[in-house]
Amino acid sequence: MFWTLSFHLMPDETIIEDSTKQAAGGLKPTYSVFLTNKRVIFRFDGIGSSMAQSFFYQEIADVKPVKRLLINYLGLHTPSRQYFLHTSKPDYWSAKIIEIKKNLPPLAARTGLSAEQSTKKKRQELGEMLLTLRTHNLLSADEFEQKKKMLETLQF
Numbered sequence: 001m002f003w004t005l006s007f008h009l010m011p012d013e014t015i016i017e018d019s020t021k022q023a024a025g026g027l028k029p030t031y032s033v034f035l036t037n038k039r040v041i042f043r044f045d046g047i048g049s050s051m052a053q054s055f056f057y058q059e060i061a062d063v064k065p066v067k068r069l070l071i072n073y074l075g076l077h078t079p080s081r082q083y084f085l086h087t088s089k090p091d092y093w094s095a096k097i098i099e100i101k102k103n104l105p106p107l108a109a110r111t112g113l114s115a116e117q118s119t120k121k122k123r124q125e126l127g128e129m130l131l132t133l134r135t136h137n138l139l140s141a142d143e144f145e146q147k148k149k150m151l152e153t154l155q156f
Contacts (some may be wrong), residue, residue, distance in 0.1 A: 014040045017096065019088055030086040033074075033093050040076075040083050057101045065090035078113055105128055 009015070017032040034041040041054040059078050066075035066084060074090035076083045087093055130151065134144040 009036065010038060012111050016100070019093070031074075035093075035096060035100060042087070057097075057104055060101060063094045063097045065094055123151060123154070126154075127138065 016035045016037060018035070031044055031070050033041040034043065040052045040060070041052055043052045053077065055076065058075060061079055062075075064075050064079040066073045068084065071086065073084040074087045074093055076085060082135045111130050127148070130139065130144060131146050133139045134141070139147065
């Protein structure tokens with residue numbers, strides 16, 4: 001899960017369905033839902049701004065509609081946390097997320113890489129991200145070296 005100020009699709013990512021194309025009655029939902037072939041994106045639509053929160057399907061342990069204080073929410077559980085997202089039609093979105101999650105092939109089959117190759121690729125991508133942060137002076141040289149050493153010892 002990560003927050004961004006706006007969402008951008010990743011390479012080879014396509015939107016399967018989104019809630020902005022559906023009519024919603026009653027209270028205006030706080031979050032818009034976007035289902036892609038790689039993740040679920042929840043966009044918080046505030047006054048004059050928006051933020052996006054996304055979850056890869058592998059991160060989602062459970063999702064179901066929840067009623068709290070007379071308001072329906074989409075209850076999304078990850079291994080580390082529980083989220084209550086005010087969306088339109090939470091029962092519809094929970095069923096769609098479960099359906100897509102169930103029909104996804106295992107991660108190794110989707111990438112076409114072995115576990116060792118996948119680990120190497122993840123490490124390389126994270127290294128490139130650190131280099132980008134260093135290039136744009138968001139990390140000092142010491143921080144960059146420290147993070148690079150941490151990356152080498154990181155277990156996937």
